Amino acid sequence: MRLELLQRLNEARAAREAAIVLTDLASGGQDLLLERQVEAHIEREALETLLRNGRSGSVELGGTALFAGVYLPPVKLVCIGAVHISQALAPMARLVGLDVTIVDPREAFATTERFQGVDLRAEWPDVALPEIGLDRWSAFCALTHDPKIDDPGLHAALRAGCFYIGALGSRKTHGRRVERLTEAGFAADEIARIHAPIGLPIGAQSPSEIALSILSEITAVRRLKPQPR
Amino acid sequence: MNEAEGDDVLAIAQGWRSEGREVALATVVETWGSAPRPVGSHLVIDGEGNFMGSVSGGCVEGAVIAEAIDVIGTGQPKTLSFGVADETAWEVGLSCGGRISVYVEPVS
Numbered sequence A: 001m002r003l004e005l006l007q008r009l010n011e012a013r014a015a016r017e018a019a020i021v022l023t024d025l026a027s028g029g030q031d032l033l034l035e036r037q038v039e040a041h042i043e044r045e046a047l048e049t050l051l052r053n054g055r056s057g058s059v060e061l062g063g064t065a066l067f068a069g070v071y072l073p074p075v076k077l078v079c080i081g082a083v084h085i086s087q088a089l090a091p092m093a094r095l096v097g098l099d100v101t102i103v104d105p106r107e108a109f110a111t112t113e114r115f116q117g118v119d120l121r122a123e124w125p126d127v128a129l130p131e132i133g134l135d136r137w138s139a140f141c142a143l144t145h146d147p148k149i150d151d152p153g154l155h156a157a158l159r160a161g162c163f164y165i166g167a168l169g170s171r172k173t174h175g176r177r178v179e180r181l182t183e184a185g186f187a188a189d190e191i192a193r194i195h196a197p198i199g200l201p202i203g204a205q206s207p208s209e210i211a212l213s214i215l216s217e218i219t220a221v222r223r224l225k226p227q228p229r
Numbered sequence B: 001m002n003e004a005e006g007d008d009v010l011a012i013a014q015g016w017r018s019e020g021r022e023v024a025l026a027t028v029v030e031t032w033g034s035a036p037r038p039v040g041s042h043l044v045i046d047g048e049g050n051f052m053g054s055v056s057g058g059c060v061e062g063a064v065i066a067e068a069i070d071v072i073g074t075g076q077p078k079t080l081s082f083g084v085a086d087e088t089a090w091e092v093g094l095s096c097g098g099r100i101s102v103y104v105e106p107v108s
Helices: A003-014 A043-055 A086-093 A125-132 A145-158 A169-185 A207-224 B008-016 B061-076
Strands: A017-023 A030-034 A057-061 A064-071 A077-078 A098-102 A119-121 A138-142 A164-167 B021-030 B042-046 B049-052 B078-082 B099-107
Touching: A003 A017, A003 A030, A003 A057, A003 A064, A003 B099, A017 A043, A030 A125, A043 A057, A043 A064, A057 A077, A057 B021, A064 B021, A077 A125, A077 A145, A086 A098, A086 A207, A119 A125, A119 B008, A125 A145, A138 A145, A138 A207, A145 A164, A164 A207, B008 B021, B008 B042, B008 B049, B008 B061, B008 B099, B042 B061, B049 B061, B061 B078
Parallel strands: A077 A098, A077 A138, A098 A119, A138 A164
Antiparallel strands: A017 A030, A017 A064, A057 A064, B021 B042, B021 B099, B042 B049, B078 B099
16 A cells, blocks of 8 residues: 555545545555545445445456455544443443543533543533534434433434434433424434434343443444445 | 554554554455454554554464565565464464455555
């Protein structure tokens, strides 16, 4: 790999842009394609499939067998609520490879003592989220139980097309949430993207078990279904 | 980062090369059976045999590093294949029973 190509690849990765490196294993010839170049490419369909699946592998493009290295941006996990569950979720999510940010305007909750070494924002979602930059490579969890704090975050996550959106609370709580989101103008199919009650049903009881169920659900959505476009 | 179970191998490759080190990049390009690391996994190697990342669970890294130093010397990429451990090739066998192909290229 030429250093210049490696540099451009690393720049794209730093800018959260998906990229594909095509290598002719026989000749060593190599090319870098950025996500934004795919649309105009003659092999658009095959390249889009690679990006959607997010898996590197062999492809045949224009009659040539190539190896396609697919580089998707690292997944962010943004949690509204510096709560007990988040204290377990933050280190567990980091182990799984997610970039974690916790947002909670309540300063009693959002203390560095409770969240050592975690990117913690003691701000309202409306202030923090534009800065964090939710995108389709982001997972989002609303964990405060307080609509004043959770709802603006959910609005932002739905608008940004986060690949995973989960909200803590019982079915009854979620029923009221659905009503509020409907009033706020969100369509039923958008609201249906929210996973609530949050997490896979594994009988979780303790905060760390609930964190495990949330992380399992995020993993399932990310890995079992095609990557979001 | 998403290569999380560890380090950002591509950033390390760029860093090492920019420091003037001789560098090779190894990439898993094909797997069969229960290979330990998925296609696309990287191992970066410098001319001194220092390495970061992985292309297997540690079974074949030694052989890949030796080949990588050769690739650094010749400047020519090559594809290596590793299969199930057997008596004749046990040092480079995959004890897990899978098979992998690894592409090794110089970073130049």
